[in-house]
Amino acid sequence: MKRHGKGMAIGLVLALAFCSAAWAQDTIKIGVVGPRTGPAAATGAAFDEGIKLAVEYVNGKGGVLGKKLEVAFEDTAGAPDKAASGFERLVTRDKVVMVLGESHSSSALAQIEVANRMKIPFIVVEAWADEITAKNYRYVFRAGPSNSGVVNQTIAQWVKAENFKRAFVVAENTDWGIGIGKLTENALAKAGIPYESMITERNSQDHYVELTKIKAFKPDVVLAYIYGVGLHYFVAQAGETGVSPQAVVLDGAGPPSLWPDYWKNVGDYGDLECFVSSMHEKVELTPLAKLFREAYTKKFGKAPTDYKSRSIFDGILIAADAINRAKATDAEKLVEALEKTNLETTRGTAKFGLTPGGPDYHQWMPPMLVIQWQNKQQVVLYPPQAATGKLKR
Amino acid sequence: MLAISVMNGLVIGVIYALAALGVSLVVGIMNVINFAHGELYILAGYFSFLFASTLGMPFAPAMGLAVALVFLFGLLIERLLIRPTYGNDMYSLILTFILSIVLQNAFLLIFGPYPNKPPLWVRGASEIFGLFSYGNQRLAALVSGAALIALVFLVLQKTWFGRIIRATSQDRAMAEWNGVNTTRLNMLSFGLGCALAAAAGVILSPVFPVTPTAGVPIALTAFVVVVLGGMGSMWGCVVGGLLLGLVENLGAAFISSGYKNVFGFLILILVLLVRPSGLFGRAKL
């Protein structure tokens, strides 16, 4: 008994020692949240590249409020609980003044609650679920695609433009997947295109049974909302089971079709696959996009492929711009500055919607493209004014 | 739908059987459940990826080397972790459970979170009886898995070593009286159990690429198969594996694909309730 008590006392001392950490602050810190591990870990790598370029760019132009900008990057692993605690850690331990990033809707939905509770401005960059902005939280912004934006402005328009007759919607069991799947079904119903849909497990490695069900429906387009390497299995097995090339497969997220191991995992079945993206090597919307491409190629010795590296770049520029205009780092001033954002980024001029009541509040939707792999070359199919070729079947 | 589900069930079932044979061997001889069985399966997948894709070896020697290395690793595990726990099967379970988490995180550190896929042996897909289209690599996995199982049975039935294994798993004390060095036999059979996991790993990794945590479902299914077939029964593994593969795939096709993996665990609890010794097990608990 006595020994036990002493053991506890030692534990107590240990705990006290740990609690006495202190740090100095001569930079302005912002936080980035995103998956560096888990099924979409490649997005973390893309974010990393974008962060490096953005920090160099911002600090090269004089930094923020005369200080250097510093970014703390917290891994969220694509898991909502880790995302929420990672967000909190950035605010309480790293003392960041603003957080941006995220690429999983379920994680972002957990994080906006923390942002709202702790009153920390949060710019979501690549999590698409409508609810993120539809909740109309004062501290939450999105400088990136929303599900309804992608479906109604791009995917549904493309399906109509290509004159597809029968569509199959496959969505992963996450907020993003279920949300975008529903929106797609609504759009297809409105357009009078017969469709069927199913929900799938995003980490599943075996889609044979599901693909057999899909094949029985005889679709000519499969809209696959699977984010992560799960998409690679889906595309490869769609080829093996003969679902494609009868049906064109669209990767409704985009980046998985651009990841370095895409071709290794899907082999020849990857050709003629379509995907959405906000970046293409021949389509430059602003001078900054050109600058990004050159800086990226110089720094990493390869051309940028995953568009999410550019999305986070834009996000950091928007954040730095807001801090400079706010002339302060307190949350209220930052939110006011963000609401007045009017900044040219790589994807056009960023401006947040201010009408409350719907998903357009605090939302800026950049334009998206539909691209097809044709002999391992990217061909833009949609929108028509940016198209560099026609759909191949 | 029925045809392709049965086909899928057979392919997956053979792999289940192969993975479970290793667990069963170790349980039969040593009464030890190796929780890290799935991680050894994954390790072999990584080795074969490393040798074939990174170092450019042809796939067959790369696979052989991978299995051999995992066998040696198994001997090492037995010597360092398992041997001191004989007689306390709960402690070996705890040790191998911790080992499995350690290996998963070591894989994550070394190989990263991305799936790694050794090169395919064959490309493309074939029409089966004009019924459905099926990936050629999966067919190759089915054939080589079945061949390997046959080889294991041949060794167990026909060789002197196989007789010792069967004798020891039936009556350990009697085997010892008859001069079997059980310490060495333990080490060897643990290594062989690991090598069987590795064999399943190198056969299946071109179909289902390996990730740091992909071994968990493999190990869990192997446990289900071993309990279903009866602890320590080799035939039980084969029948149990095929049965589980079929039930899962038919269940996924006709009941619910989301609940595919629940069938195995339900079977496990049912078997334990109704007939704890499994289909082919001895009624000894």
Added chain:
Amino acid sequence: MTTSVKWIWPAVLVGMCLLPLGVGIYPQHVLIVSLFYVMMAASWNLLAGYTGQVSFGHAAMAGIGAYTSGILAAKAGLNPWIGIAAGTLFAALLGLGLGALCLKMGGIYLSLTTLAFSQILHIIIVNEYEVTRGTMGLQVPGLIPEYSKLAYYYILLAATVLVLFILYRMIHSNLGLNFRAVQNDETAARAVGVRVLHLRVLAFTAASAMAGFAGGLYGHYLLLVTPEIPSLDLQFYVLAMTVIGGMGSFVGPILGAFAINILAEKIRDYGEYHVLVFGLVALATARFAPEGLIGVWRSLRRRPAR
């Protein structure tokens, strides 16, 4: 009990009450998480350390508590405190059922059955996303209207003290002697009239209830319930903390839970290796010092410095 012992427990308690006052919000969070793990490890220890039942379903029981209370609060608007009580009760019932199911099986079979239970639960949670929100995570209301780390700390501290008190009484009563007897030698225990099966089921039910209770509180602290609570990873942390602290000793798991959580934060500064590091520490402890930190401490005291 010697006189010098009498003041130690109250002193530790006072220390624990004062501990979060001088520190920042982040260390407070770490302490709250540590308290959750103290409850989990201490109650798992009742199973594995005192009755020799290595359950892999303890995290699943925490998940039962968290999801029961979370769903009742988020979908039916029930008061979280009533939800936690319901979750505790449900976990106790499932514990009773599982314990009874495993009555006749010993050792490995119990481990496999609890493993299967935890996997089935996981699959159900992921598939019934319309109710549980699956891997997306269920947003749940807090226990107190105004979010405050300090308040949560004291709630969790009170809960931990309660759980530890019950465990202490169970272990240090006649019942406790019987627990040890069951672990040490089942046949002998049976021979002297200890009703082994009843004791096992009792331990299983009590430990499950405690896990459900801890899980319910934890969910309402995180405000987000995900399948990470009933996961094998969380089960691993609980097991590792108990093994490192000292299985089968009362203080071991408490010490283990604090040591590991604080160590994990320290290691986190150097990268995401903390799981690997304490996996290795746990492996080394289990292999070379099966009685954990407490065992090492005891043997150091027994052997005075030369």
